[in-house]
Amino acid sequence: MLEVQDLRVAFHGRREVVRAVDGVSFALDAGETVALVGESGCGKSATALALLRLLPAPTGRIESGRVALDGEDLVTAADARLRALRGSAISMVFQEPMTSLNPVLPIGDQVAEAIALHQGLDDDAAFAAAVAMLARVGIPSPAARAEAYPHQLSGGMRQRVMIAMALACRPRVLVADEPTTALDVTVQAQILALLADLQRELGMAVLLITHDLGVVAQIARRVLVMYAGRVVEEGGVEDVFARPRHPYTAGLLRSVPRSDRPGAPLAPIEGAVPDPRERPPGCAFHPRCALAEPRCRLEVPALAPPAVDGVASGAQRAACFVTEARPELDLLGAHS
């Protein structure tokens, strides 16, 4: 469905160049939810924006790589073709429902716009379709609410409208950039349930970008862990959470309370995410890694090939010399 190969994104400032995404590859199958997790500044949002070529011009640029949607490369697609695909084949839900809706347009018009644009309906038909979509995302009395302006809705309602906008044309791929971060916990659960529902109904692939491991556990099947612009670990959610193969993943897991390991002490990862302008040589995580070996300072570990042949999408793999050499190591137990 969606195949990302060796994606590299850089932000060109006046003096320096920030390499936000440094060779990311992954694939999304129809109907599956993949979570992309990592700390702030690890490049996960830049990856998401790059998929739809939404990087802020002129500073943000895709340096190289391929984003193939059913074999069609979005990186090199003509602008008109890209516009036709955005919103109809690949859509995005943003983090801030409070600011992602245009304050001066009624929400029905905003949802109808995408429908009129991609499905060639006239204004009235598109508006009717928009009302139906608003009903589908659980907005009460949708016909009346369609005339409302964004400021008249709560945050959760607005995020539902955003989802209605993004999914109105039944895209094959949805990129959701922290869709629940700005919402109350109770509303978060509703929105996640709604997303999961719609995904089943439309059979689309969802790339969920988040830093919330609880959300990952709740709705994703596979997880990609990003650190300093690279994917450091990939695998099925249960495998990765139970037995991380990268020290960074382990650090992330140890820094959140877990109901399945009651009493385990919380251990924040020491240090800070490296400045993307001056990434350390070798494995970018080595300055913060208790297991770092001399080799980690010199060479960049590659994401290991899938351990189990044939089941590439479900297999767990990590970019770490240490666990590659000592597969028996239990990273979650090592420091407790």
Add this chain to the structure above:
Amino acid sequence: MTPTRDDGVLGALRRDRVARAGLGAIAALVAVALAAPLLALDQPIVLATPDGISFPFFPALVNRLLFENAIDLLFNLALLAAPLYAVAWRLARRRGLRPAHVALALAAFHGAVFAACLPARVAGRPNPLHVEAPIPDARAEIAVREARGERVLAVFPLRPFSYRATDPARSVRPPDRTHWLGTDKEGRDVFARMVYGTRISLAVGVVAVSLYVAIGVVLGALAGWFGGRVDLVISRAIEVMICLPTFFLILALVALVQERSIFHVMAIIGVTSWTGVARLVRAEFLRQRDLDYVQAAVALGVSTRRILFVHMLPNALGPVLVSATFGVASAILVESSLAFLGLGDVSVASWGETLNAGRLEGKAWLVLVPGFAIFFVVSAFNLVGEGLRDALDPKLRS
């Protein structure tokens, strides 16, 4: 799709007494401009003689010898068609059509009729809509008939004077029962000139400001959205224009035009005054460019033109609207100043021209009346502008 500010702005404007007074004054000025022929025209509305009853007033409204200026024609057509438009509006509303669509359709129809009346010849033949019938001197004719002992009944507009008819015998008369505001040097009725001057002032204000708002919005939007080299070129152009003192630039340009018409004045004000709007819109677009809802629109595949003018422009319109309201006041002032300096269109009834005549003759009524009219209309627009600015400021609105 009608972009509207939230209802709070209109509400706040309505609650502001000063702004409401300004709005009332502007409404009154529009009414006077529209009804000018009912207030002053030398053609009787009804003329009953032994030969029969006639209504010379109505054909006179579209007679290009009497109303040479296109602005007068536009307003006269609006006056003639006003009952028709009112009925059409009612019917359309009853059928549930959107007010904006109905207004647009009526305006388009009006514009089409107006444009059809303008040319004297179409494809080499006389234009049947372009009326240039010779106009009888109604008052002289009535006097002749009454002298013959015929029974004549004539109903004139409020004052039976045209703003253009000169009369050397009545030069510079002070106000009296015939000429309520006196006459000027050419013996033209000052009341009529004041009434028709309303049309000129409003037309200059609206047309000149619309022109420069259009220029400013497009340039500002392009500069703010594209940034980079486009912004560099437009911003430098703005800076160069700002360096030139606008009024003297207008003076110089107006002086260059031969056979000046009021439209030259509008165009020159329009093309010299767009910098303020361009800077406002550029700043607003720069701010909005990276906002989430613009990103979201891009992510939905909306075209750049639609994002600029449907999504971003309505959000930038508040400050532009305020600036345009003040702009109308200053455009009216500039036109009056040009007419005062003798650089206006001599064929139209400009308040500035009467003011200048008063200065030359040293007569109080010729100075005070147009002076007050200019003060009144400029103040009205400024009051509304300030009310609008306060209403759009969320800090003041709470």
